[in-house]
Amino acid sequence: ARAEIGVTGLAVMGSNLARNFASKGFVTAVHNRTQARTDALIAEHGGDGDFVPSTSAEEFVASLVKPRRIVIMVKAGGPTDAVIDELAPLLEDGDILIDGGNAKFQDTRRREAALREQGIHFVGCGISGGEEGALLGPSIMPGGSKESYDSLGPMLEKISAHVDGEPCCTHIGTDGAGHFVKMVHNGIEYADMQLIAEAYDLLRRGAGLTPAELADVFAEWNRGDLDSFLIEITAEVLKQVDAETGQPFIDVVVDAAGMKGTGTWTVQNALDLGVPVSGIAEAVFARGLSSLAEQRAASKDLPGPAAAGSVDDRDAFVEDVRLALYASKIVAYAQGLDEIIAGAEEFGWDIDLGAVARIWRGGCIIRAKFLNRITEAYDSAAQQPASLLLAPYFTDAIAGTQDAWRRTVVFAATNGIPAPGFSTALAYYDGLRSERLPAALIQGQRDFFGAHTYRRVDRDGSFHTLWSGDRSEVATD
C-alpha cells in the first residue's frame, strides 16, 4: 500500500479532485463503481501525477496507507450510503472517510455517529467551486472530529484555493458542521444571484440598457465594492451573443431558473431554527415563480401600473441600483451568518465566522472581495457583533446606500418590475431598526383568539386579557 489519499466516484467532481491531489504530489488511489470512468481518467491524465487505479473496493482500500483517507465523491443521498456500506467493513480503527458530495447535514450527522461506533472518522466535507474549483482549488468546508482534521487538514489545505497565501479550507466544526456551512454558502449564492438578476432587470427594463451595455456596467462594478466571481461571470454571460440567431445569448435562454435543492434546504433549516433568512427565501421563491410556466402565461394581462416612470439620469440610476445591490447583498450575508450562528448553537458546533468568511474568499462560487471585510468584522471585534449589519464597516456601508436603496425599491414598485430580493432586504433592515414593531398587535390578536398570553413592557410576567368576559387582565404565571 502506498497511496496517501483515495477518491471513489470519478464523475466530473471526483476525477478533478483526484487530479488536484495528484498534481500536488500526493499518491492518489482512484476507484469508481463503473470501471470505465477509472480507465478514462488514467488514459487521459494518468501521466499528470502518481495515480493508483483499482478495479474493486477491496483493491482500492488495500492500496491506501494507514490511517486510510478516502474521499467519496458520488451522487448525494442513497448512493453515498451505498458506498459507505461497501467500504466501512473493509476499514479499520482510525481510518477517515470523507464525503465531499452535497449531503444534507442531517445525513452527515447520522453517518458520523454510526461510523464513530466502528472507530471510523467520518468527515462531511463541503466543497464549492464546481468542476474548475475541484481541479484547480476549491473552497473546502470539512466537519468531523478535530483529530481527523489533524491528519487530513494539511492535505485538504494544500489542494484548496489560496488567497493572500492562506488556504480556503479550515476545520468548521464537528460532525455535520461542514455540510451545514456549505448549505448556507449555497443559500447565500442563491440570494446573490437573485439580487444580480434584479439589478440586471431594473437596468434593462427600467432604463433600457442593452445586454452589451449591461456587460460593461457589470464589468465596471466588478472593480469596486461588488468585486466578485458572480458579478464577473454576469458580465461574461451578458456579453455573449448567440451564434445561431445573432441575438444576445440572454434573450434566447428560457427564463425559468432551475435548482437542485441546497437553497431550499437552507430555508427549510432556517425555518426550523427560527432565523429570518428572507433574502435567501425570496431567491428560492423567485426561482419557483420563474418556473410557473402555465400561471405566468395565463397572467400576462393582469393590470400593472398605469404610467411607468422614466429614467432621466441614466448614470445616476445605474449608481442607485449598484448601491441597492450592495446593501441587499450585505443583508443576505448577515442573514446567512445568523443561520450559521443558530445552527452552531443548536447542534453544539464551535464555528469561527471570521474563518468561514476567510475560506469563502477563494475557490467558491460566492468568492468576493468584501469577504475580507466580513473576516475583519469578526476577527477584530472584542465582542462578536450581534449582526453583520452592526459591524462598523457594514453599518457605514449601508448608511451610504440608504437613499439609493429606497429609491430603487420605489422605482421597482412604481414601474411594476419585481425586485423581491431588494425589497425584502430593505424590509428586513427596517424591521431590525424599528424601535416598535406591529408584533404587539399580533400578540393581542393571538391572546384574543387563542389565549396565547403576552408580556407587558412595564413589568415581568405573562398576561391574558379576558376578551370574551369583562376584558380585565389576569396574570398567568
Ligand code: NDP
Ligand atoms: P454525480 O453527482 O453525477 O454522481 C456521479 C457519480 O456517482 C459517478 O461516479 C457514479 O458512479 C457514482 N454513483 C452513483 N450512484 C452510485 C452508487 N449507488 N454506488 C456507487 N457509485 C455511485 O457526479 P458529480 O461529479 O457532478 O458530483 C459528485 C458529488 O459532488 C455530488 O454529491 C454533488 O452534489 C457534489 N458536488 C458537485 C458539484 C458540481 O459542480 N457538480 C459542486 C460541489 C459538489 P458510476 O460511474 O458507476 O455511475
